[in-house]
Amino acid sequence: MATTKLKGKEIKLSGNEVNVGDIAPIVKVIDKDLNEVQIGGQQGKAQIVVVVPSLDTDVCAAEARKFNEEAAKIENAEVVVVSMDLPFAMKRFCTTEGIENLKTGSDFRNKEFAKAYGVLISEGPLAGLTCRAVFIIDASGIITYKQIVPEITEEPDYEEVLAAARAATSTSCCGTCQ
Numbered sequence: 001m002a003t004t005k006l007k008g009k010e011i012k013l014s015g016n017e018v019n020v021g022d023i024a025p026i027v028k029v030i031d032k033d034l035n036e037v038q039i040g041g042q043q044g045k046a047q048i049v050v051v052v053p054s055l056d057t058d059v060c061a062a063e064a065r066k067f068n069e070e071a072a073k074i075e076n077a078e079v080v081v082v083s084m085d086l087p088f089a090m091k092r093f094c095t096t097e098g099i100e101n102l103k104t105g106s107d108f109r110n111k112e113f114a115k116a117y118g119v120l121i122s123e124g125p126l127a128g129l130t131c132r133a134v135f136i137i138d139a140s141g142i143i144t145y146k147q148i149v150p151e152i153t154e155e156p157d158y159e160e161v162l163a164a165a166r167a168a169t170s171t172s173c174c175g176t177c178q
Contacts, residue, residue: 002118004131006152009124013131013148017118020146024137025116029082029105032091037105039080039113042141046077046168048161051119051133053126053152055085055093055104063132063155064104065097070162072101076139076169080105082113084129119148126152134161138168 002013018025024040024047031037039049048071052060064081071079079102083090090104107113107130114120119130132152136145145164149156 002148004121004148004152005150006124006126008151011124011126011131011152012122013118013120014122015115015118015120018116018135018143018146020143022143024135024141024143026141027113027116029080029107029113030087030109031106032087032094032104034087037080037103039082039105040116040137040141043078043137043139045139046074046144046165047135047137048074048077048079048165049117049135049137050079050081050102050156051117051130051135052081052083053121053129053132054083055081055090059153059155060132061093061097064093064099064102066155066158068097068099068101070158071165074162074165074169077165078103082107082130084108084111084114132156136161136164136168144168 026040028036082105132149134147138144
């Protein structure tokens, strides 16, 4: 099972660990307006799934702002920031921060996303939240990139993520042709 660290202390993650090359599990999260958002499956465009513990922290807020600015420039891709925050808090954050180029998705109802993607923190002070991670799912629903950030208090490697996102969108194939 995967692990991450919180201020240097190893923390176990629970759920189904997924990896590059796997078919992305199809799950639903709730957006800031209480609508369902699907993650995984064939979407006809790449999905950049940014996973954070809570948008109410400085590091998570900075990460969301960065992806709102940078990842939104990538054509044929959709960015979804997933956390356990309530949809109301996500809406307030997006309004306050001017976040308009990405979607937010709350996994608060049953932690379906966190369990399906193996990013649920199972111990320590943040138990029940998601770790910090990024998944890129291509248009055909295959995971092409995965980054579990080694230290929860640090931001992901943006350059690596953005390069992987551009690579995932470099083809228009939806996965149905052979």
